[in-house]
Amino acid sequence: MENKEKTNESFERVQNARHPDRPYTNDLLRIIFEGFIELHGDRRFRDDPAIVSGFAEINNLKVAVIGHQKGRDMNQRQHRNFGMPKPEGYRKALRIMNLAEKFSRPIVTFIDTPGAYPGIDAEERGQAEAIAFNLREMAHLKTTVIVVVLGEGGSGGALAIGVGDKILMLENAVYSVITPEGCAAILWKDSGKANLAAESLKLTAEELLKFNLIDEIIPEQENWSYPQTDTYEVNISVDNFGKTAEFLKDRIFRNILELEKLTIEEKLNLRFEKFRKMGKWIS
Amino acid sequence: MAWFRRNKPKIEESNDDEVRKVRTEGIFIKCPECENPLYRRELRESHHVCTHCDYHFRLGGRERLDELFDDGNYEKLDEEITSGDPLGFVDTKPYIERIEAAKKSSGLPEAIVSGKGKVGGHLTYAGAMDMSFIGGSMGSAVGEKITRLIERATETRGAVIIFSASGGARMQEGTLSLMQMAKISAALARLHDARLPFISILTDPTTGGVTASFAMLGDVIVAEPKALIGFAGPRVIEQTIRQKLPKGFQRSEFLLGHGMVDMVVDRREMRETLIRLLDFMMNKNL
Numbered sequence: 416m417e418n419k420e421k422t423n424e425s426f427e428r429v430q431n432a433r434h435p436d437r438p439y440t441n442d443l444l445r446i447i448f449e450g451f452i453e454l455h456g457d458r459r460f461r462d463d464p465a466i467v468s469g470f471a472e473i474n475n476l477k478v479a480v481i482g483h484q485k486g487r488d489m490n491q492r493q494h495r496n497f498g499m500p501k502p503e504g505y506r507k508a509l510r511i512m513n514l515a516e517k518f519s520r521p522i523v524t525f526i527d528t529p530g531a532y533p534g535i536d537a538e539e540r541g542q543a544e545a546i547a548f549n550l551r552e553m554a555h556l557k558t559t560v561i562v563v564v565l566g567e568g569g570s571g572g573a574l575a576i577g578v579g580d581k582i583l584m585l586e587n588a589v590y591s592v593i594t595p596e597g598c599a600a601i602l603w604k605d606s607g608k609a610n611l612a613a614e615s616l617k618l619t620a621e622e623l624l625k626f627n628l629i630d631e632i633i634p635e636q637e638n639w640s641y642p643q644t645d646t647y648e649v650n651i652s653v654d655n656f657g658k659t660a661e662f663l664k665d666r667i668f669r670n671i672l673e674l675e676k677l678t679i680e681e682k683l684n685l686r687f688e689k690f691r692k693m694g695k696w697i698s
Numbered sequence: 699m700a701w702f703r704r705n706k707p708k709i710e711e712s713n714d715d716e717v718r719k720v721r722t723e724g725i726f727i728k729c730p731e732c733e734n735p736l737y738r739r740e741l742r743e744s745h746h747v748c749t750h751c752d753y754h755f756r757l758g759g760r761e762r763l764d765e766l767f768d769d770g771n772y773e774k775l776d777e778e779i780t781s782g783d784p785l786g787f788v789d790t791k792p793y794i795e796r797i798e799a800a801k802k803s804s805g806l807p808e809a810i811v812s813g814k815g816k817v818g819g820h821l822t823y824a825g826a827m828d829m830s831f832i833g834g835s836m837g838s839a840v841g842e843k844i845t846r847l848i849e850r851a852t853e854t855r856g857a858v859i860i861f862s863a864s865g866g867a868r869m870q871e872g873t874l875s876l877m878q879m880a881k882i883s884a885a886l887a888r889l890h891d892a893r894l895p896f897i898s899i900l901t902d903p904t905t906g907g908v909t910a911s912f913a914m915l916g917d918v919i920v921a922e923p924k925a926l927i928g929f930a931g932p933r934v935i936e937q938t939i940r941q942k943l944p945k946g947f948q949r950s951e952f953l954l955g956h957g958m959v960d961m962v963v964d965r966r967e968m969r970e971t972l973i974r975l976l977d978f979m980m981n982k983n984l
Contacts, residue, residue, distance in 0.1 A: 531910075533930030533938050538948060541958050543909035543929035550883035551915055555891065570867075570876060571910040571929070578880050592867045592876040592907070597934075602789035602869060616872045617785045626784070628873050690884045691845070693877040694838030695784035698776075 426613040429595055431587040432566045433529075436640035438656060439498075440467055440482030440525040440565065446657070447664040448473050448480060454511055456503075460540065463504030465496045465528070466576075468511040473523070474668050479515035481508045481576055482525030482565070498567075499532035502545035505575050509549050512556055521559035521671045524576045529594065531572030546575040553578035554690070555683060559674040561667055564588045564629065568618075580686050581670045582628075583663070584620045586635040590628070591618035628693060631670075633663050729753050745965045754922050754965055756902060758804075759811040759828035762861045766824055766969060772815030775823075776846055780807050781839040785872050793870040796832060804830040808839045809864070812847045814856070818973030820980045821856035823847045827863045827908070835868035836908055841878025844912065848885040851894060857976055858889060858896045862913040865931075866906015879911035886915050895979035897972060900927050900950070900959065918975055919959045920968070921950035927959075 448471035486492030560579030568590030636655035731753035898916025
C-alpha cells in the first residue's frame with residue numbers, strides 16, 4: 416500500500432479518539448448516570464459550555480460528574496468551543512468538586528479535549544493559573560475522585576480535571592503532553608509528520624499502563640458510537656454502545672465502592688503516592 | 699618654499715586594517731534591546747541588566763542561585779538526577795543525543811539546578827531553571843528534582859523559591875512529562891497545608907506546562923521585567939485566532955495589569971525583595 420508509512424497504530428488511535436461519532440461525555444451521562452442535574456458557571460466570569468458539570472446518581476449512589484464536552488454538529492461545536500475550555504471552565508469544575516467535597520460525595524470526571532483553549536481572552540483571564548490551581552486542589556481534595564480518559568487527553572487541558580484516585584482509560588483513547596501535529600511541527604518542523612510523532616509519544620492506553628500513568632483500560636466494543644436519534648432506547652445487552660457503557664459504569668461504580676472503604680487520610684496518601692511515583696529518570 | 703608645503707613625509711596609510719583594530723571581543727557586549735555596548739564586567743556587576751535601558755539578559759540557573767543565597771553559599775542538591783530516555787524517543791535526532799549535547803554545551807546536569815541555604819537568614823530551598831538545557835523543558839528529572847526540593851522544605855520547615863525559565867513540558871518524554879505537573883502540584887499542596895511559603899519567580903520565558911503548574915502556584919508570584927509569560931505560546935495563539943497579537947501581550951507588565959502576578963521586580967532588587975517577603979512569611983511561631 417502506497418500510503419503505508421503515513422499511518423500506524425498509534426496514529427489510528429489518535430484518529431479514533433477524535434472520531435466525530437465517538438461517544439462524548441453527554442452521551443455517557445444519559446446511560447451511566449440517572450437524574451443528572453447540570454450546574455453552571457464559575458461565579459467569577461461566565462459559564463463555559465466546553466465543560467459540563469453537575470450532580471447525578473450511579474446505581475443510587477450520589478456523585479458529582481464533570482467532563483469536557485465537544486459538540487456534535489457545527490453549531491454545537493462552536494457553542495462548546497470544540498471541547499477546549501477557558502479558565503472559567505476549569506474554575507467551574509473546581510467549584511463543583513469543592514461542593515462534592517463539602518457534601519462528601521465522590522467525583523467522576525471525563526476527559527475528552529484537544530487541549531485548553533489557546534486564545535487572547537483565555538490568557539488574559541489566567542489559563543495557566545486556572546489549570547495549575549486545579550492540579551494542586553485536586554491533589555488534596557477530601558473525597559473520592561475517579562478519572563475517565565474518554566477520548567482525547569490533550570495535555571494540561573486534560574490533566575486539569577485529571578488528578579484522582581483511579582484513572583480509567585478507554586481502549587482507543589489517547590493521552591499526551593502535546594498533540595502529534597504540534598509535536599511534529601516543533602521537532603520535525605513538519606506537522607505532516609504527525610503519524611511519526613504519535614508513535615514516538617507513546618500515547619496509547621497500553622503504553623501508558625506500562626508506565627503506570629493510568630490504572631485500568633476499559634475495553635471498547637467495535638463501532639460503539641452513540642445512536643444519533645432522540646427516540647432510540649439504548650439496550651445495554653445488545654448494542655455495542657450499551658455494552659461498552661455498561662462495562663465502564665460497572666468499573667466506575669466498583670472503583671468508587673473500593674475507595675469509599677478507605678479513610679480520607681489513607682485515600683489522600685495513596686493519591687499522593689500514585690502521582691509521586693510518576694516519571695523515569697537516572698540517578 | 700611656501701609655508702603650506704609639507705616638509706614632513708606623509709603619514710603612511712596602512713593597508714593592514716587588521717592591525718589597527720582594537721580587539722573588543724569578549725570585553726564588550728551589545729545590548730540586544732538598545733544596542734548600546736556594555737562592558738562585560740560592568741554587566742556582571744549589574745546582575746546582567748543593561749545599564750542603559752534596563753534590559754534583563756537571560757541568566758543561567760547557577761548564576762541565579764549564586765546571586766540568591768546569603769554570601770553565595772549553598773549546598774547543591776540532587777545533581778546526580780538526570781534524564782533517561784524512557785520512551786526511546788527519536789525525532790530528527792535521538793533524544794539521548796540531545797541530552798548529551800545539552801549537558802556538554804550548558805555544563806549542567808539538567809534543565810534545573812537546585813540548592814539549600816539561607817536567604818536573609820531564612821532556611822530556603824531554591825531551584826533555578828536554565829533555558830540552555832533543551833529549552834528549559836521539564837521532563838521526569840526536572841519534575842523529580844523540584845518535587846524533592848519541595849518535600850525537603852516541607853520536612854525541615856524551609857521556604858521554597860523557584861526561578862522559572864522554560865518552554866514547557868519536555869515532549870521527548872511524552873505523558874511522563876505531563877504528569878510531572880501533577881506530581882509537583884501535589885507536593886506543593888502538602889507544602890501549602892504545612893503553611894510554608896513558596897515564592898515563584900517568572901523569568902523570560904515561562905510558558906506551557908511549567909506556567910500551568912508550579913510557576914503559577916506561588917503564594918507570591920514575582921516576574922522579571924518584560925518577561926514572556928503564558929500558557930500557550932504567541933505563535934500557537936496567532937495560528938489559532940489568525941490575527942496578530944497586541945504589543946506587550948503576555949509580558950510581565952500585562953500579567954501584572956491582569957492580576958496574574960503580584961509584582962514586577964528589577965533583578966537588581968530581587969534578592970532584597972525576596973528577603974522582605976520571607977521575613978513576612980517565615981519564622982512566626984505557628
